[in-house]
Amino acid sequence: MFKKLLIVNEQTPYDDLVMKFASTLKVFGAEEAILAKKNPLKVSAPLTESEELERTREELEHSGIHTRELALDQLPIEEINRLVSADELFESLIVIGAKVSSMGKRIFDSEFAYELIQMPSKPILVVRIHENPDGSHLTLPPAGLSLDSHVLFPTDFSENAHHAFLYLEKMVESGLKHVTLMHVQDIAKISPYLDYRIIEFNQIDRDRLEGLKKRLEEKGPVQVDVVLDVGRPFREIMYTIEKTHVDLVLLGRQGKGFLKDIFIGSTSNNLTRRAPASVLLIPRAERQKTE
Known part of the structure; x- marks a missing residue:
């Protein structure tokens, strides 16, 4: 790749x-x-x-x-x-x-x-x-990337995130040894009306993360950590980057448009601008030539 x-x-x-x-x-x-x-x-x-x-x-x-x-x-x-x-x-x-x-x-x-x-x-x-x-x-990191680099993959399980995951699989096939898969339940979309379903949501999303982990492990010998949090996605992902010494954040993004991203913002846009790590952005599938 x-x-x-x-x-x-x-x-x-x-x-x-x-x-x-x-x-x-x-x-x-x-x-x-x-x-x-x-x-x-x-x-x-x-x-x-x-x-x-x-x-x-x-x-x-x-x-x-x-x-x-x-x-x-x-x-x-x-x-x-x-x-x-x-x-x-x-x-x-x-x-x-x-x-x-x-x-x-x-x-x-x-x-x-x-x-x-x-x-x-x-x-x-x-x-x-x-x-x-x-x-x-x-x-950041000072020595660049290597097969020992720690790559964080935050996912919202969207179609675009699944497309970005294909690139992570390719990196593991190349020999990447350490990946963290992360999903954050957005508290703003859950509370207060869906608080009673948080255990159900967590089980569903943990199963999804475990499924992604299995796919990566089938691609090569890789350590895959799984993080499932509840909170504000940007805040929780930033905390994980700093706490676990992430070298690279791999993200899917929609490419919604310049003005909309500036004034409304998105998790991928904010992380790209503010994360204390290098960021690999994967545009949505239909924006790329796949023939």
Whole structure:
């Protein structure tokens, strides 16, 4: 899976870290990386790179991932989607870095990643960037991903979540060793009128989680933990990420539209912006070419 990476280079201080992170995706089948770079003057103009970026590009090549560069005019979302829209299912992945966005600044965010996640035609990996007090940066996790990484899969058992689960199965087939499956009973939808059915709901959803666990265990030797909570989904998932030291959150999303996500919000959108971990977003099935 993920044979082709489209790495978005925004000319930020952490571009090299995003590229290093991308090099670790070799364990999940990465073979080719397109370095999409902002070129506001002329698409065909030559690109200049810092020595650090050039060294990182060489590291990508050395890891066995063939790289090529592509200059884009102001990194248009439409062009990025066009570059991967014809690829087969499971084949391509958009990779971009982003720092945590607070709720107060989300409407005015300058991070291109948070524009891009509104209209992805393919899975997008948002590499979480942490800024240290001295102004330096690191990725979360710092060493990138590996087969030992801890992946959290929160699910609402929707059709879109089931589609995203296919990607988790592929990762386990590749050798991923640790997964946590999580479902949160949304207290806002249960209380006060359905409180008396909470035990029934918990049993139904625990059986669903156990079914997903069995499917993963059939794909390879993997440790699968199951978490079933009642509360506010975003709050409970954030707590689990911090408590269990999650490296990657794998989420399905609807792609409801830019304005609706900003003003109404969604669990996947909020987690992508605020989780202290990298996030892999899988768009709904009908948005992807499956032929």
